[in-house]
Amino acid sequence: MYNNNFGPSYQEQRLQQLMEQKQLRDFMRMYTNLVARCFDDCVTEFTSNKLGDKELTCVSRCAQKNMKLNERVGQRFGEENAKLMEEQARLGR
DSSP, rough: OTTTSBBBBBHHHHHHHHHHHHHHHHHHHHHHHHHHHHHHOOOOSSSSSSOHHHHHHHHHHHHHHHHHHHHHHHHHHHHHHHHHHHHHEEEEH
């Protein structure tokens, strides 16, 4: 949908804005969950304002595992979405 000036219509601009807001919310939710999970799993000493060596290692591994998990989930989602699109295209013919 384009208006007479060959630019995006108001509806397209609004849809783009809503999609960007949703992506930001999803990212912030993922980040918050990552922080909470790694903190709960790894931080055990509250006698210092710095993390100990074991805690640092645990937090690093936890973050890496969660990032890999999210990457894999995104790949699987893309694969399943591609399959769905192919099936819809095949049925539409």
